[in-house]
Amino acid sequence: MDALARQPVLRRLADPLFLAILVIVALMAIGEFVSPGFARGDQIMSLLVVSAILGIVAAGQNLVVIGGREGIDLSVGALISLGAVLSGNVMNGEDSGILPAILFTGAVTFLIGIVSGLGITLLRIPPLVMTLGMMTVIQGALIVVSRGIPSGNAAPALTSFVVRPLVFGIPGILFLWALLALAMWFLLRRTSFGYALYAMGSNERAAILSGRRVGRLRILLYGLSGLLAGLSGFCLLGYTVNSFISVGDQYVLPSIIAVVIGGTSLAGGSGNYIGTAAGAIALTVLQSVLTTLEIDFWGRQVIFGAVLLLLMLMYGRQSRLRA
Numbered sequence: 001m002d003a004l005a006r007q008p009v010l011r012r013l014a015d016p017l018f019l020a021i022l023v024i025v026a027l028m029a030i031g032e033f034v035s036p037g038f039a040r041g042d043q044i045m046s047l048l049v050v051s052a053i054l055g056i057v058a059a060g061q062n063l064v065v066i067g068g069r070e071g072i073d074l075s076v077g078a079l080i081s082l083g084a085v086l087s088g089n090v091m092n093g094e095d096s097g098i099l100p101a102i103l104f105t106g107a108v109t110f111l112i113g114i115v116s117g118l119g120i121t122l123l124r125i126p127p128l129v130m131t132l133g134m135m136t137v138i139q140g141a142l143i144v145v146s147r148g149i150p151s152g153n154a155a156p157a158l159t160s161f162v163v164r165p166l167v168f169g170i171p172g173i174l175f176l177w178a179l180l181a182l183a184m185w186f187l188l189r190r191t192s193f194g195y196a197l198y199a200m201g202s203n204e205r206a207a208i209l210s211g212r213r214v215g216r217l218r219i220l221l222y223g224l225s226g227l228l229a230g231l232s233g234f235c236l237l238g239y240t241v242n243s244f245i246s247v248g249d250q251y252v253l254p255s256i257i258a259v260v261i262g263g264t265s266l267a268g269g270s271g272n273y274i275g276t277a278a279g280a281i282a283l284t285v286l287q288s289v290l291t292t293l294e295i296d297f298w299g300r301q302v303i304f305g306a307v308l309l310l311l312m313l314m315y316g317r318q319s320r321l322r323a
Contacts, residue, residue: 139245163239176235254287
């Protein structure tokens with residue numbers, strides 16, 4: 001009986017979403033203990049806004065990782081920076097420039113992602129190498145074009161949408177994030193695109209033999225990752241108001257860790273976005289707690305890296321528990 005009673009507990013502990021929620025609650029409790037008021041309603045809302053920016057770029061990373069072939073997009077940080085710079089210069093502080101800014105930024109970052117996908121698919125360049133190279137190219141181009149000087153400003157309406165309450169005290173970006181989560185769930189679980197994506201990530205050769213257009217799908221994945229990174233940069237500009245060329249660098253590692261926390265295997269073929277969204281919130285709360293404890297940036301990076309390694313070790317254990 002004891003063994004039977006333990007099985008539901010073990011299954012629950014093997015659920016990445018449950019673990020992510022448990023981590024969020026524990027971190028909030030620690031933050032409240034260290035700094036009373038950490039878990040206030042307005043503070044929680046601010047943490048969710050920051051989580052949304054990470055969650056948007058993590059959505060693209062999620063798609064790439066599920067697609068398999070050791071797919072990780074290291075260019076997302078540079079694409080976020082590019083998205084923020086392009087958006088800021090197109091709108092230049094004017095509300096009338098919001099729509100042109102998001103359309104132009106989305107088109108450019110989507111096409112850059114497509115180029116990465118073409119290199120990975122047609123030239124057979126490993127994803128890490130291709131996206132690392134693309135990251136370097138984008139960063140170099142940003143330095144040349146901007147000369148290292150911040151340029152462009154967010155429109156007042158964009159800033160209000162990101163940081164100020166829209167309905168029931170909830171900022172607009174959180175509604176956008178909720179719509180993205182719903183779209184990701186529908187895309188992955190209710191469309192032929194999602195079925196093909198999981199099939200490709202699980203066994204690419206079998207997917208090809210079953211008639212899946214694996215090459216086109218993989219190219220599209222990197223295009224979508226670029227598009228979502230650009231959208232994240234657009235929203236980040238609304239949060240920071242001004243843009244600078246390295247603003248997105250801090251999102252590369254967290255976007256990968258958020259995906260892993262959510263239970264997506266880096267081997268591909270499994271995972272979902274709801275877990276990734278919870279992972280984004282957990283990481284944001286962790287970063288806020290570390291900041292409250294006055295741990296330097298390099299210390300936070302060390303902890304993030306250690307968390308990623310720990311998750312990699314735990315993933316195999318979770319797989320055995322599920323079995």
